[in-house]
Amino acid sequence: xxSEKAEAGTGKPPIRDALVAAAYELFPERGYEQTTVDDIVxxxxxxxxxxxxxxxxxxxxxxxDHERCLADMTAFLADGSDDDDPVRRVCDAARLxxxxxxxxxxxxxQRYRLTRQVPGLRAYELSVMWRYERAxxxxxxxxxxxxxxxxxxxxxxxxxxVAAHNNALxxxxxxxxxxxxxxTVGHAxxxxxxxxxxxPLPPAVEQPEDVVVVVSRRGAxxxxxxxxxxxxxxxx
Amino acid sequence: xxSEKAEAGTGKPPIRDALVAAAYELFPERGYEQTTVDDIVxxxxxxxxxxxxxxxxxxxxxxxDHERCLADMTAFLADGSDDDDPVRRVCDAARLxxxxxxxxxxxxxQRYRLTRQVPGLRAYELSVMWRYERAxxxxxxxxxxxxxxxxxxxxxxxxxxVAAHNNALxxxxxxxxxxxxxxTVGHAxxxxxxxxxxxPLPPAVEQPEDVVVVVSRRGAxxxxxxxxxxxxxxxx
DNA sequence: CCGACGAGTGCACTGAGTGCCATGAGTGGT
DNA sequence: ACCACTCATGGCACTCAGTGCACTCGTCGG
Numbered sequence: 322x323x324s325e326k327a328e329a330g331t332g333k334p335p336i337r338d339a340l341v342a343a344a345y346e347l348f349p350e351r352g353y354e355q356t357t358v359d360d361i362v363x364x365x366x367x368x369x370x371x372x373x374x375x376x377x378x379x380x381x382x383x384x385x386d387h388e389r390c391l392a393d394m395t396a397f398l399a400d401g402s403d404d405d406d407p408v409r410r411v412c413d414a415a416r417l418x419x420x421x422x423x424x425x426x427x428x429x430x431q432r433y434r435l436t437r438q439v440p441g442l443r444a445y446e447l448s449v450m451w452r453y454e455r456a457x458x459x460x461x462x463x464x465x466x467x468x469x470x471x472x473x474x475x476x477x478x479x480x481x482x483v484a485a486h487n488n489a490l491x492x493x494x495x496x497x498x499x500x501x502x503x504x505t506v507g508h509a510x511x512x513x514x515x516x517x518x519x520x521p522l523p524p525a526v527e528q529p530e531d532v533v534v535v536v537s538r539r540g541a542x543x544x545x546x547x548x549x550x551x552x553x554x555x556x557x
Numbered sequence: 558x559x560s561e562k563a564e565a566g567t568g569k570p571p572i573r574d575a576l577v578a579a580a581y582e583l584f585p586e587r588g589y590e591q592t593t594v595d596d597i598v599x600x601x602x603x604x605x606x607x608x609x610x611x612x613x614x615x616x617x618x619x620x621x622d623h624e625r626c627l628a629d630m631t632a633f634l635a636d637g638s639d640d641d642d643p644v645r646r647v648c649d650a651a652r653l654x655x656x657x658x659x660x661x662x663x664x665x666x667q668r669y670r671l672t673r674q675v676p677g678l679r680a681y682e683l684s685v686m687w688r689y690e691r692a693x694x695x696x697x698x699x700x701x702x703x704x705x706x707x708x709x710x711x712x713x714x715x716x717x718x719v720a721a722h723n724n725a726l727x728x729x730x731x732x733x734x735x736x737x738x739x740x741t742v743g744h745a746x747x748x749x750x751x752x753x754x755x756x757p758l759p760p761a762v763e764q765p766e767d768v769v770v771v772v773s774r775r776g777a778x779x780x781x782x783x784x785x786x787x788x789x790x791x792x793x
Numbered sequence: 794c795c796g797a798c799g800a801g802t803g804c805a806c807t808g809a810g811t812g813c814c815a816t817g818a819g820t821g822g823t
Numbered sequence: 824a825c826c827a828c829t830c831a832t833g834g835c836a837c838t839c840a841g842t843g844c845a846c847t848c849g850t851c852g853g
Contacts, residue, residue: 336801357839368802373841444684451683473745476724477717477752484716488709509709516713516752572832593808604833609810 339365380445407464408518412510415486426498433494485509575601616681643700648746651722662734669730721745
């Protein structure tokens with residue numbers, strides 16, 4: 322209890338980290354619900370009141386850095402230019418989130434085991450994921466403002482991206498963090514892009530004469546193909 | 558307190574209904590969080606212990622019949638034959654859920670207002686929707702067992718269906734239950750079906766041969782172009 | 794040297810949720 | 824008519840998450 326806050330200027334509150342460490346030491350051995358907040362603060366050596374100063378609820382200590390991750394993702398979306406493909410952009414945002422998980426594989430796997438067996442934590446995780454999904458959807462709504470059914474398409478694509486991301490992420494977590502998480506998620510997002518993104522189709526490169534060539538992967542929805550045709554032909 | 562259980566054989570517990578009625582009488586006037594369980598049981602005229610016998614938590618009284626709705630939906634999925642389009646089937650399942658909402662528009666709107674402004678209820682609603690989504694995904698996983706990336710496609714399509722359903726449902730609820738909910742949701746689901754259902758996605762998923770090239774003269778009527786696309790893609 | 798300030802803490806309180814047991818009404822068997 | 828049994832309900836006490844308030848420090852600026 323002498324040189325505690327040696328590096329307070331770095332923005333890393335030591336008490337917060339101590340609480341997370343204590344929580345993740347107790348949760349695996351006695352379970353989440355069997356561990357009380359008093360147990361955590363006792364092990365961390367801090368007052369009970371301080372716990373709720375750093376975490377609004379007991380569940381928040383399980384996801385200590387999701388606020389920052391969400392902020393990073395929204396910042397990433399806000400930084401993008403308006404030229405690139407919106408679907409591609411939200412897929413890249415999902416890849417960004419995956420990188421956060423992949424940074425601490427052991428931690429992510431441990432948390433996954435917890436959330437899988439504690440219903441309360443699963444519900445909390447859902448509310449977290451919902452915020453990611455809403456962030457993606459809001460971005461797409463902005464990009465699709467001119468489209469007919471823009472908000473519908475935005476919501477559906479955001480949900481699809483999150484679902485694909487989660488499908489790949491969970492399969493990676495289930496294998497204890499073995500394998501290439503980036504490749505797995507990348508493949509899952511490719512599927513979503515093939516369904517919704519259609520073709521990047523660089524805008525400026527026109528064909529020499531009065532002939533238009535449209536290339537689409539089989540599997541792209543018909544409406545998307547038609548939309549591409551309309552855009553290329555300069556109508557709608 | 559004389560002829561209480563006159564129709565006990567119908568499977569409708571009167572205490573449960575009384576609790577729901579009392580809750581929905583108190584929530585609008587003093588808010589969800591300001592209303593304690595003791596308030597509800599006092600108004601309903603039952604013991605506090607009985608509340609938790611019918612509802613595992615305070616939040617459950619807000620969604621009194623979601624268990625039944627979920628069971629109906631899973632039964633609907635289980636009843637279907639294996640011949641029809643799986644995507645079509647899950648979309649029909651979503652339409653079934655919508656019908657439950659549309660049966661009591663006033664109740665649905667009131668609940669929507671509650672869940673919109675109480676974060677705890679929103680989180681609970683998410684966990685409910687997650688179960689619907691999982692039910693759809695499990696059904697699709699069974700149908701897509703032979704496909705490559707079957708579970709991925711199942712999860713993504715289920716998420717898309719739920720997102721489309723919610724998008725339409727919320728817009729209907731926001732308008733106080735005015736308008737044709739079925740048509741709104743139908744249109745939203747058509748979008749999902751056009752994105753995923755239109756393509757049977759035959760065994761060969763991503764081969765180089767599945768690239769389609771359409772060549773058209775600029776100036777050709779749009780309908781002719783679309784016709785060409787449809788012919789090439791083998792639909793119509 | 795002192796007052797302000799903020800981080801940490803202790804304490805008491807509310808309210809959700811649970812376990813246990815008593816009651817009381819129906820039910821069936823003898 | 825009586826007893827045993829079941830089951831729904833109610834009451835009571837308890838745990839624990841979360842909150843408001845007041846207090847104590849150490850630090851910093853004057």
